Amino acid sequence: MDFRLTEERQMLQDALRRFLADTVTPEGIVEATGTATGFAPALWEQLTELGLPGAMFTEEQGGFGGAGFDLMVVFEELGRAGLSVPLVETVLSGALLDAAGMPVDDLAGGQILALAHTEPAARYDLNRVDTRAERTAEGWRVIGQKAVVHHAPAAKAILLTARTSGAADAEEGISLFLVTPADVTLRDYPLQGGGRAAELTIDATLPESALIGPAGTAFDALQTAHARATAALCAEALGMMETVKTLTVDYLRQRRQFGQPIGKFQALQHRMADVLIEIEQARSAVINLCGNLDGPDRDLHVSATKNLIGRTARLVVEEAIQMHGGIGMTMEYALGHFAKRLTMVDHRFGDTDYHLERFIRQAKSRAS
Amino acid sequence: MDFRLTEERQMLQDALRRFLADTVTPEGIVEATGTATGFAPALWEQLTELGLPGAMFTEEQGGFGGAGFDLMVVFEELGRAGLSVPLVETVLSGALLDAAGMPVDDLAGGQILALAHTEPAARYDLNRVDTRAERTAEGWRVIGQKAVVHHAPAAKAILLTARTSGAADAEEGISLFLVTPADVTLRDYPLQGGGRAAELTIDATLPESALIGPAGTAFDALQTAHARATAALCAEALGMMETVKTLTVDYLRQRRQFGQPIGKFQALQHRMADVLIEIEQARSAVINLCGNLDGPDRDLHVSATKNLIGRTARLVVEEAIQMHGGIGMTMEYALGHFAKRLTMVDHRFGDTDYHLERFIRQAKSRAS
């Protein structure tokens, strides 16, 4: 039992925090969201040099990390800075390629792949895939639509799931394809809280070689990929909470009303104390997930942590805005951006209720 | 739209409040609970003279009230005083006898009948009756067990449900019988929050005449009886909340700590404000139920109100104890009794969750 970071991770954390504090500004985030890709390519290059994509992978894979706590260290810092970069996509794509026995060293070197899996009617159900792929004489005929594909506008290529057999909600029959931007139509847009995504339409014939791994067997890898990406997202949320906490504590100390700092008002003090307690809970939940990411209880912890993070994020956002008053609702002050970005965590990879229900199933199957 | 009491109800409320304030003491409640019947018969006689059972019934029935708001006025005052008398039983029995076309003037005059319906395995399901009654040459052979029969030790006779046909959870097939104490075995005990109840065992042959109303058709009347009794219980809970509020406000004003009344501490002020808001919500919920007790949306309001009362009662009890500190947990101070009695409201006629689920069903069937 040891809650200290290894020396390597400590160094990475320190370097990353310093770099991001020096580099990222609220204006820069807004500006990047307005660009074609939704982030600053130069910044991504610098982060790649710092080793960010590399930290997502083991040495055998061509990286120098790959464990849950590597994800935690990196994403907490990204969360603190509040910026959108396609690193969750690296985690997703890496897990999928790796499961198919494909090399991931390009990803570790900074290559950007997007994942087009969720569909307009799927909500958070990983198994629901209506996009169909049929083997024809020319190759794979793929027709379907994908929803809110993060960082699709920036991706060199896109991993796309399609159903090669089975009913729309069957776990079996989901296959993975590698497609190029030329194969698909994108309608791209900015996201609440920064970054860009796109609605994707595909109606194309892909070469035989576009299939990644054996046909119809992608579901397990999708679960693994989403488990890892959920850990990343939860750690990112934790970092955002830390920033919101700092902003709010500073505000309570400095803002004066009725002749004293508002942090002197006991009602606010006690509510702030509850917020602090829940952020500590959030940190413990992220540790639990990252520490179990390669263990047998992975999915139990995925759902426990995503549920707790979702609840805590809402509390933190709503209390921080309320304690700030009107200024907390403006985009002129840093809180506004973090409030939106942190709120959006519950809208990706399954929300609070989705994971509560899944936790109950997981706990039941573990008990029996 | 009128939220004022009629003159008659106002007079009854005033008289009742004065009488109970002069008569009921915490010691008296404890003492009564220790007696064989669980309440003071002399007090019941005085309340009967004041017109309490009579207010439960319409003029045609031999009373002078009978509407939802009559129940509200009376039970709110009983709740304020915190004492246990068998008036909910009068409401239950009255509705059942009335539905069977039987006279209720004895009940209006103070006769005490208990209702033995709930069974050990039934929890809050009104339809679950395992007690069986079979017609034999000698009459009705009735075998079964009943759980937590309130005021059974005091009742001259007991209304008892038994299944004459159908599966254990069928709504059809439930029949109503009038039994005497000699027909049953009671194990009686005190209740949390005052009063007495009993576990009832029956293994007897009853005369033909013991059947009340047509065989197998009691379920509708049971629903009506429980709707009315739930309104009574919710109004009683509201009265208890008012007393708890008064005790807590007084305590916040008088108790000094760190050199000032604890009511000066803002954190407690804001929490007390939330408690007050919820008590107003509880009053509105009771009004909604009592005003709809004879209307088409009765069951929707039964469940809405019982759910809200259950949640509010828990908040009121827990916050009142917390604001009092240790003294709030002792039986030496009036709050202790009210805290227990108010908590028990959620354990009769269906709890918060039971009614939330039922509300959803009711709202759905109303919408369709």
Place this chain on the structure above:
Amino acid sequence: MDLSFTPEQEAFRAEVREFLNDKLPKRLSGKVRQGKRLTKQDYEEWHAILNDRGWLGVTWPTEHGGPGWDVVQRHIFEEETTAAHAPRVVPFGLAMLGPVLMTFGSDEQKAHYLPRILNGEDWWCQGYSEPGAGSDLANVQTTAVRDGDHYVVNGQKTWTTLGQHANMIFCLVRTSKEGKKQEGISFLLIDMNTPGIEVRPIVLIDGEPEVNEVWFSDVRVPVANLVGEENKGWTYAKYLLTHERTNIAGVGFARAGLASLKRIAGEQQQDGRPLIENPFFAAKVAQVEIDLMAMATTNLRTLAAAAAGQAPGAESSMLKVKGTVIRQQINALARQAVGPYAQPFASESLDEGANAEPVGPDYALPATQAYFNNRKLSIYGGSNEVQRQIIAKAILEL
């Protein structure tokens, strides 16, 4: 006790409903229902329709052109207009300034301004809040110094809702620094076209420029624009704040929000079933519906007491807190309901006639925006913390 409305009240409701059916443009109700942006012209169009019928100044007595309704009629009108998705009536002239002028204004002020509020010649905005004040409203730093027949105003106001549309602003200004901070405040009417006034929009987290900062640099305001007496402005300000609360519970908004939430949750599918049938989600919706049923009755009780001449005390603070909490819960559930489509931020689709189709279901972005925007409900109009303080003070008397 009687929860039903009288036959007269029911007839009134039918009359309102018929009016809305006939006169509320489908274009406007469609925009409100879909959460599209309303333009200045949209509001003005609806005001003019109401004014034609004499139903614009709902709280105004007949002598000033109001309908002379009692509180129950006003409540019914509010229920029906919200249910019909009518645009809200912009409150600054009608609900706020109007009653102040009627009570404290000079005859000239009444004769000049009141008709212009009704006929739409003036669009008023509110100059109460200042950057340094927050909930401490009496902490007014904007100064007005007498110079001949004028006051010279310097300072800054903020959170001025829809100030970008306004040609007039009513302001609290400091005319004296003697005594307590509540003393020395005056109530001034200022033409926004006067030189020295600058309006700067503040973009909120929903991306909308709903509120503004208003800067005053040596703005010369005729002394005739003073309401009542100099240094007595705090009295008028408090009067206004009380009258601002006529619909503080927001029952109509909450009901409309709940109906919209149920529609969304009925359309969204989770695990092959409508989300509204998911027990966890259904439980949360039912819980807030039950709270709303009770709150609506608390609101009616308060209205009935007001109709019977009782001054509203802590009740209006209770309604403010509970009403805003319920609306915010409904907003949060609607945001949750839209699922992954809460993420896209393609707000150009909110403009009427925009070429951009919404991303995902058309209700997704409005639901998300409403969640963010309505965080304001517990902040403005006296924050919920201030309301809790009022409630506690009233009962604890400490």
Place this chain on the structure above:
Amino acid sequence: MDLSFTPEQEAFRAEVREFLNDKLPKRLSGKVRQGKRLTKQDYEEWHAILNDRGWLGVTWPTEHGGPGWDVVQRHIFEEETTAAHAPRVVPFGLAMLGPVLMTFGSDEQKAHYLPRILNGEDWWCQGYSEPGAGSDLANVQTTAVRDGDHYVVNGQKTWTTLGQHANMIFCLVRTSKEGKKQEGISFLLIDMNTPGIEVRPIVLIDGEPEVNEVWFSDVRVPVANLVGEENKGWTYAKYLLTHERTNIAGVGFARAGLASLKRIAGEQQQDGRPLIENPFFAAKVAQVEIDLMAMATTNLRTLAAAAAGQAPGAESSMLKVKGTVIRQQINALARQAVGPYAQPFASESLDEGANAEPVGPDYALPATQAYFNNRKLSIYGGSNEVQRQIIAKAILEL
């Protein structure tokens, strides 16, 4: 970062488990599991078994007869004993007074009292709280006036847990009224058999006489019973309060409570199915389980920091609040789970060997009692309000 235990720690866990399997009487664990009343003899029996193994004073160093465990070992021991339904170790002598005497007591006091705590000759109780003080612990009114070789003590203590079993009490008494209230307090050891002491039980809402009032009328206490220096008692009291917090999170109790809750909800039937399969109830249980999983890790993190020599700051206050809230939520769910059988109050059935069968399921009354009794968790040991104050002060530094 590593969430697993070392092989040594796992071996230690196995050793504890084996000990419990061999030595914990089934009679005692059965009573604890079923929520029956524990007698003084029950506690003494378990203390003696632990003392035989040298595992009674878990926080004590080996020189004083403790096992010399580190915080992780203590944590493992606590996890295992709670899971095995061992009686709790009565903390007043072992966890509270012991460490104070070791640090501030005279050699004579150490030599005399410490062994007697371990071997059960003395049963200590705590004389801190007073009726007028509440959370304001330093507001000590009980006086001790020097008279020759004695202090003469007058006053009243309250909330003295299990004082009815005690032969000794450690007290905060006022020996000086000069200076701040924290000054002038002394720490006295008092024999409960001294003339002038009266113990009166206080019946709590669960019907149990768990706590007592202790009255002192001209009680003569030898000066040798003063711990440390006169008027320095507040320092020792604070030290004690810090050491009281070794298991402040109550993870073991919470886990045992959760297991019991699941058992109850698995047996109770609603609408023909186990209650635990009802989605509303399952959701609440899962929510508190998720909170507990996180809190257990927060607890381990704090323990690890303490093991690394970091002084616990606001963390122990956070654990106090979250830990008690979680336990109270579990208690409330268990009360809810038992349904109508929460109502009977036949508490004679809680005595071992009582003729009275329980009314309804045997878990019903203990679950209801635990709900009422554990309202204390957020009140005692520094109320949760006091803890929130500490947390806020630490971060806001105002």
